[in-house]
Amino acid sequence: MIPKVAARGSDVAGLLRYLYGPGRREEHSNPHLIAAWDSARPLAKLEPLIGGQGRVEVRALARLLEQPVHCGQYPPAQPVWHCSVRNHAADRILSDGEWAHVAREMVAGAGLAAHGDTRAVRWVAVRHAVDHIHIVATLVRQDGATVWLPKGLWRRCQLTARRLEIQYGLRRVGPPDYTGHRYPDSVEISEAVRAGRSGTLREELRGRVRVAAAAAGTEDEFFDVLGGSGVLVRLRTSDHAGQACGYAVALPGVRTAAGQPIYFGGGRLAADMTLPKLRMRWSVASQVPPGSPRPAVNRHARVTALRQAGQAAQDAARAVGDSARSDGNGVQATMVAAADLLVTVARAYERDWCGPLHRAADYFDRAARGRYGWVAAPTSRSQELRAHARLIWLMGRVSGDDDAYAALRLVLQLGRLADAIAQLRAAQLRLHQARDARIAGLALRRVAAGGRATVAVTATSRPTPARTGGGGRRTRHGGHL
Structure with missing residues (x-):
């Protein structure tokens, strides 16, 4: 359950007109009131009428909500408070009565209208979809006192939502763990849909940079791998030293209307992909020294490398499973290095950047990353995993039955490691990452068993429901829908 508090406004009628209207994409269906302030008249009498030409x-209703504002002592310039509360698509559909209870709990938890306070602010809750409601309130009490929103309002709403998730058996969102990427905006998603890509430009570049960071042992190799994968690289140098202090990447086939490439800096891709944080990965020399000759590439050598990596992944799963007795920094470094190993295996096994292993690697990476882009100090185990990742990259693509079998054995061991990460994240109450780890583990086991991993692509568009008329609202005599 996600509560979202919008910016305060001043136009109650305009907001209600939008909530009762068809929506921007005809997505509003059956808009109607489900709850209102304690001293309100029955909902049937508050429900807006349908006038001529079907206009709501x-x-x-707007005048009733604004009455305390007009009579208040010192009303605020923007007295309209708006909050939407949305459930996950996999949750059961709540009834109007259940959503009405959610609305009452939310305004009480926000400090706007305590239970039983008949002189509190006036508010209404509108439902125009099966999975969410909108709460509209005016920030002047009925006794004329202005309500000043308390500090930590966002946190209060979130705590209320967490309690309601448990009460109604809904999907638990969990407290924020500050490990997510910046969500793509509507412009990026629309551009990806028009271009027929399964992900946005930012997500595709993030995946290519992740592969390059895992495959490289030094900064120069990192930029060489990026250039070899067809990515445009632009360096940013410091003024006083003339050294690179940042980078930006772009795809040559995607350009603006003026014909310029669309660049994304490392920090805009992910919090741990800035150049200083990537340098921390390469601060300790890997077991394959930089600049060393390329290892012999044959099927026997590739099978040996994959088997050794599988043993290292098995040891890492055991270490994460025993993390209650392990150093937190070392476990974090191990999980991130294992994510690097998985992404190089995905690149060696699949030719498609959007294949099931690549999507599973994306979920694995989300489960493994640290808060606020924190990069743990390297350990001997993380160095070993990264050395295996770089070696698998240098060995090239999987091309035969023997090395494919060894690769799938490695994928299975990484699936068990994902299960251990899920248990660790659940114990840490980092529920988002625990869920991502479970998804990655399930997908990896299906790939290892020869099945197809059912991992959803990132850039998706939700279908627009058909608009329905009427919506249970009262119709003025002589009017029509």
């Missing part, structure tokens, strides 16, 4: 007349 919300002025009467």
Whole structure:
């Protein structure tokens, strides 16, 4: 359950007109009131009328909500408070009565209208979809006192939502763990849909940079791998030293209307992909020295490398499983290095950047990353895993039955490591990462068993429901829908 508090406004009628209207993409269906302030008249009498030409007349309801504002002592310039509360798509559909209870709990938890306070602010809850509601309130009490929103309002709403998730058996969101990427905006998603790509430009570049960071042992190799994968690289140098202090990447086939490449800096891709944080990965020399000759590439050598990596992944799974007795920094470094190993295996096994292993690697990476982009200090185990990742990259693509079998054995061991990470994240109450680790583990086991991993692509568009008329609202005599 996700509560989202919008910016305060001043136009109650305009907001109600939008909530009762068809929506920007005809997505509003059956808009109607489900709850209102304690001293309100019955909902049937508050429900807006349908006038001529099917227009919803919300002025009467807006005037009722605005009465305390007009009579208040020192009303604020922007007295309209708006909050939407949305459930996950996999949750059961709540009834109007259940959503009404959610609305009452949310306004009480936000400090706007305590239970039983008949002189509190006036508010209404509108439902125009099966999975969410909108709460509209005016920030002047009925006794004329202005309500000043308390500090930590966002946190209060989140705590209320967490309690309601448990009460109704909904999907638990969990407290924020500050490990997520910046969500793509509507422009990026629309551009990806028009271009027929399964992910946005930012997500594709993030995946290519992740592969290059895992495959490289030095900064120069990192930029060489990026250039070899067809990525445009632009360096940013410091003024006083003339050394590189940052980078930006772009795809040559994606350009602006003026014909310029669309660059994304490392920090805009992920918090741990800035150049200083990537240098921390390469601060300790890997077991394959930089600049050393390329290892012999044949099927026997590739099988040996994959088997050794599988043993290292098995040891890492055991270490993460025993993490209650292990150093936290070492476990974090191990998990991130294992994510690097998985992404190089995915690149060696699949030719498609959007294949099931690549998508599983993305979930694995989300489960392994540290908060706020924290990069743990390297350990001997993380160095070993990264050395195996770099070696698998240098060995090239999997091309035969023997090395494919060894690669799938390695994938299975990484699936068991994902299960251990899920248990660790659940014990840490980092529920988002625990869920991502479970998804990655399930997908990896299916790939190892020869099945197809059912991992959803990142850039998706939700279908727009068909608009329905009426919506249970009262119709003025002589009017029509």
